[in-house]
Each structure stands twice: as C-alpha cells, then as structure tokens.
Amino acid sequence: MKNSKIPRERSVSAEFIRQVLSKADKFEQKKELLGKLFAIQDVREIRRLHTTFPGQRAEFDFTKNGIFLYPNSKWNEPVLYVDGIGCDHASRAIGSLTTAMSSTSRDVVRLFRRYVMPKSTWLPSSQQSLAQRWDVFGIPCLVAVDNGADFVSNNAISMFLFAGCIMLRIPPRRGDLKGSVERAQGTMETRYISHLPGYVARQHVGLNPKYTKVRERAKAAATMTLAEYEALRASHAVEYNEEFHPRLKKRRIDVFRDGQEMAPLLLLTDTVQQRLTFGLTYYVKLTREGVEVETLKFNSAELHDAYLTYSGNVYVKLDPDDVRTVLVLIPQIWKPIEATLTTFTYVDAVSLELYQHIRNIHDAEAKAASTQPENIPFAFDSKLQEVQHSAMPSSQGTVKHKQIQAATHAAAMPAAQPTNTMAQDLASLLAGTRLSNEK
Numbered sequence: 001m002k003n004s005k006i007p008r009e010r011s012v013s014a015e016f017i018r019q020v021l022s023k024a025d026k027f028e029q030k031k032e033l034l035g036k037l038f039a040i041q042d043v044r045e046i047r048r049l050h051t052t053f054p055g056q057r058a059e060f061d062f063t064k065n066g067i068f069l070y071p072n073s074k075w076n077e078p079v080l081y082v083d084g085i086g087c088d089h090a091s092r093a094i095g096s097l098t099t100a101m102s103s104t105s106r107d108v109v110r111l112f113r114r115y116v117m118p119k120s121t122w123l124p125s126s127q128q129s130l131a132q133r134w135d136v137f138g139i140p141c142l143v144a145v146d147n148g149a150d151f152v153s154n155n156a157i158s159m160f161l162f163a164g165c166i167m168l169r170i171p172p173r174r175g176d177l178k179g180s181v182e183r184a185q186g187t188m189e190t191r192y193i194s195h196l197p198g199y200v201a202r203q204h205v206g207l208n209p210k211y212t213k214v215r216e217r218a219k220a221a222a223t224m225t226l227a228e229y230e231a232l233r234a235s236h237a238v239e240y241n242e243e244f245h246p247r248l249k250k251r252r253i254d255v256f257r258d259g260q261e262m263a264p265l266l267l268l269t270d271t272v273q274q275r276l277t278f279g280l281t282y283y284v285k286l287t288r289e290g291v292e293v294e295t296l297k298f299n300s301a302e303l304h305d306a307y308l309t310y311s312g313n314v315y316v317k318l319d320p321d322d323v324r325t326v327l328v329l330i331p332q333i334w335k336p337i338e339a340t341l342t343t344f345t346y347v348d349a350v351s352l353e354l355y356q357h358i359r360n361i362h363d364a365e366a367k368a369a370s371t372q373p374e375n376i377p378f379a380f381d382s383k384l385q386e387v388q389h390s391a392m393p394s395s396q397g398t399v400k401h402k403q404i405q406a407a408t409h410a411a412a413m414p415a416a417q418p419t420n421t422m423a424q425d426l427a428s429l430l431a432g433t434r435l436s437n438e439k
Contacts, residue, residue, distance in 0.1 A: 051142070054259030057089040057168075058140035059181035060111060060151070062103040065189055066205045068198035068222035069099075069229050071408045078198060078222035079404050080205070080215075083233070084108075085188070086115040087181040088136060089144070091255035092245060094184055094237040095136040099230055101401055105153035106280070106320045106352075112143075112159060113278045116268065124227075127234055134238050136256055138265030144168040144178045155280050162277040163268070184240070192236040196229075198222030226408055272336060275327055279317030280352075286314045290339055291328060293318055294352060295359060298326045298339035306330055306337060322349035357406030358383040384410060 031039040051057045063085070068078035084107060086096035096115035100107040114122050116139055120131035143165045145151035152169065160167045170177045193199055200218045204211040224232075241253040248255055268274045282293045286307055290299025293316050306328075315329040317336070324346065327336040361383065 053262045054091040054256045057142035059144040059178040060086045064202035066200045068219045070225045084111045087184045089180045092180045093241045093252040093256045103150040105155040108156045282316040300339045320352045351409040353405040354409040
C-alpha cells in the first residue's frame, strides 16, 4: 500500500493579515455598508486633522466631572460647577480656563477670549505674576469643538468667523479627534482636582438617584469659593504647561514658544475689533430712541444721525461682561457706531447676567407690592449692594442659575455705595439752576 500524502493546512501569519487589511479602505467599506454618517463617526480620516506647528489649531471642551463651590464668601450653599478648558493641539499647552454652572454660549465666548487674549487682561491682580509664565495666546487657524449646543450656537459660530478661524465640528463619539484637550482634562482631574473637597466624578454628575448620596457627601464637604478655585486652577495650568511634552521631551510651554518662529502669533490689537469678535450678536430694529437689547436701551448722537438716513434692522454687538456700551453695524455705513447705555449710568463694568438679575428682582418686588416700580437708575446701587452682601438672594422674578451668576459677578465688582436720594432737599436739587434761591 502506497503512502498517501496528507495535505497540510496552510497557515497564514498575523503579519500577512495585517498588511492585507492595512491596504483596505475602511472608510469606503463602512460607507457602503452602513452609510456615510456612521463611517465619519467611526473612522478617522488620515492627515485631515494633523497640525504642523503650535498655535495652528486649538481645542475646546467642558469637563464631565464637577465640583461644589461657593459663588462668593457670603453664600451659604455650595453649587455644582463644571470646568472649561482650551488647549493647543501641537504643544498640548493649556491656553485658557473657565468655570461655569453649565456651559452656555456666553461661557464659550469667555473661554475663547481668555485663550486669544494675553493672560494679564483677565487674571486677577493677585495672579498677574503668572501671566509672564503663561504666554499661550493668539488666534488659532483651526478650532476643534464638539457638537454641543453651546459650541454650535449662533454667538459662538459668529465669534469664530469674526476671528477668522476655521471651525472643525468633531463627530459624536470621537473624542480622540480632539485628544489634546481630552488628555489635558484627564490629567488636571486626576492630578489636581480629584482630591479637592466637593469633587464629583463624571459618573456621579447628573440626576441619577443611584448616586444621590455621593453628591450630597461632596456638597457637604465643599469649602472653597469660586475665586479661590479659579486661582488654584490657574497655578495648576502653569505647572502643567511647564512639564515635558510626552513625545518631544521638551516643556510644553517651550514647544509653543518655539513654534512662534515658524508662525508668529496673531493678536486682536484694536479695541473695536476685540468688541466685534467677542460680543454677543443681536438683530434689532433701529428707532428714534436708538436700539434696545435685553431691555437695555442704547443711543448716541452719531447713531441718531444714522437713523435719519436709514430705517430698518441693524446688528448690535454687546459685550456680556460690560453692558455700558455697544457697537451698532449698519449696512450703509462701513464703520461700526458706538452707542452708550441710556437706561442708567455706572462707573464700573456691569455684566449682562448681573443686570438681568437686578432688573428681575426689582420688577418682582414692585409687582408684589402692587406699586409703580422705581426707576432702575435710582434702585440699581441699592440692589447691587444687596446682592453683594446677601447670603442667598431671593428667588422672586428669576431662576437660581441667574442668581448664582449675578452673585459671582457682583463679588468681583467694587463695593457699591448707594446714594440716599430721599435725604436730598429741594434746595440741593435746585442748586445751580435759575430756580435756586442763591443770589
């Protein structure tokens, strides 16, 4: 009997399979099988989002974890906050930080402005020394954000367009496409934030009743105010930037500085350009009394002259951190017109949230008393003093979210000194006029 040859099974090496699969276009395969939307979300397109030098692309995001903080030193109940962070893609250096109750379009504007402008323009006076070590600023060419409602709002998109940035909207479930800011968030959380009193992990944030006791324990342990926490985060960001880059083996801040030799920084040096870029956009009608935005009325002599030749809707740019003036863009006039607040006058900058809160409680108190409300110019100083010194403002006429924002902004302002208008007699009011008794 002849020996029959038994055929051997041919084995294929794993390296051969890897080489064959590497030549296949996974994006086209999943596009044909499952559709283009799933393919974009699941497959990274090669070399589409890579950058060649620091300062070319910036990434922004808000953290999923939270921390309980007191809005000011007089508040008697801590509130849950989330952190916003801006990071350079190539050097992985942190460029901006912000803390908010929930991310809104106004918080995105503040986060991007802190990234673009030098740190000496927004850091408190006690931390001005950090501005020299934290020189990450300038307008990036690309801006990578997710599809959150705050980042894709009209105010955020118009801000990026005014700054000349190309906006990259990262698909859902693809956090690796903006990995620099994701890694910076993870490092800041595990190294600096997780051990602070009041910290809440990302899986415990929300309204899940399963973790109610975890949130209550964190709330009871809170001891820090918002100002103290932001000062601590700023020092941590500088420390993070001075650590070595994981791949280039050089300090992150030095990598960003070396990139300026290839591409110098672009800055918004003109004040009007800064206000046009970082201001909230409103489309309102121009009238004889000027323009009205958020119950605030603005007018000027130049704007009144423009009204005589133009009647229609105009674009208004309002700074959310300073509502004393606005810029009005009229189609027939190439230069923006500055209009001044006519509702009331105040020496220091007043944020939009603070004014809305004071206006709401002022109207609510007048409605509860069934009396004609006092003019807001006379009541603003006294209401501001109440917000600055009260432990928990009244909830009449406004929601708690706006109360907390107003208390935070009021704490950063100088102490209000309300004038006692009722103590003025008739002689003092008529002093200097023709009706005065003085001869």
